[in-house]
Amino acid sequence: MMLLEPSPTPADLRFSLAGIPVRVHPFFWLMAIFIAGLDRDPRAVLIVVVAIFVSVLVHELGHALTAMAFGNRAKIVLWMMGGLAIYEPGTDEWRKRVLIAAAGPLAGFLFAILLAVGLLATGHTLIWIGSGPGAIVPLVNGISTDGLNVLVNALFFVNIMWGLLNLLPVLPLDGGQITRIVLQQVQPAGGLRTAYWVSLITAGGVALLSLTGGRNNLFLTIMFGLLAYQSYQAIQALSGYDGFYDSYSNRRPW
Ligand SMILES: [Zn+2]
Numbered sequence: 001m002m003l004l005e006p007s008p009t010p011a012d013l014r015f016s017l018a019g020i021p022v023r024v025h026p027f028f029w030l031m032a033i034f035i036a037g038l039d040r041d042p043r044a045v046l047i048v049v050v051a052i053f054v055s056v057l058v059h060e061l062g063h064a065l066t067a068m069a070f071g072n073r074a075k076i077v078l079w080m081m082g083g084l085a086i087y088e089p090g091t092d093e094w095r096k097r098v099l100i101a102a103a104g105p106l107a108g109f110l111f112a113i114l115l116a117v118g119l120l121a122t123g124h125t126l127i128w129i130g131s132g133p134g135a136i137v138p139l140v141n142g143i144s145t146d147g148l149n150v151l152v153n154a155l156f157f158v159n160i161m162w163g164l165l166n167l168l169p170v171l172p173l174d175g176g177q178i179t180r181i182v183l184q185q186v187q188p189a190g191g192l193r194t195a196y197w198v199s200l201i202t203a204g205g206v207a208l209l210s211l212t213g214g215r216n217n218l219f220l221t222i223m224f225g226l227l228a229y230q231s232y233q234a235i236q237a238l239s240g241y242d243g244f245y246d247s248y249s250n251r252r253p254w
Helices: 026-036 042-069 094-121 147-168 174-186 192-213 215-238 244-250
Strands: 013-017 020-024 071-080 082-088 124-128 135-140 251-252
Touching: 020 026, 020 042, 020 251, 026 042, 026 071, 042 071, 042 082, 042 094, 042 147, 094 147, 094 174, 135 147, 174 192, 192 215
Parallel strands: 020 071
Antiparallel strands: 013 020, 071 082, 082 251, 124 135
């Protein structure tokens, strides 16, 4: 269900970037505001929403530009569960599909590196003050500015942490797609089922581990709990049959 493109609405924001049509569903802003945290002051929420928007767009551009480099048409849809880079007609070459899936998180890591280099090159100092969101403080001449701190921390956090989470072998995340493509290549008959088992175990493990983190990790617990359940359902649906998800193989969320 996460793989299906949401219907257009009158409130969609539409524009085009590097020749790629982009559509932002109104639910995307609701999700971003929820993640930014409603208990913060409105200015900080706005900055974090902008950071999430930029970061998810960078991620999807990574997928879409790589797909285009392989001769596919691509479009981007941002909505509730992040983003979708949809490309057609979809390549049959498995190595290219692995590269397209990996390009999203890699674009985010590259963006984070460029951001760090850009800040250092403009006379900022980056100070690491702990772990978790809000851990990096950029200083100019020893003075930190709150707005810049919020923006930089959100950009680093989303591009690095979401990129790493996305590389977990959990379907339908990018790491799960990579695992599925490789396993189906190695084991054409049962590869999809194996990929869902890997996904179920990994997502279940992350959900259980994040339970120990309390309220801060509640979002992770719920999300990976749902993904584990989805994998379980997919395994049930696959009993005796393999390959029916292939029609979605060129649709990647996040
Ligand atoms: Zn992705």
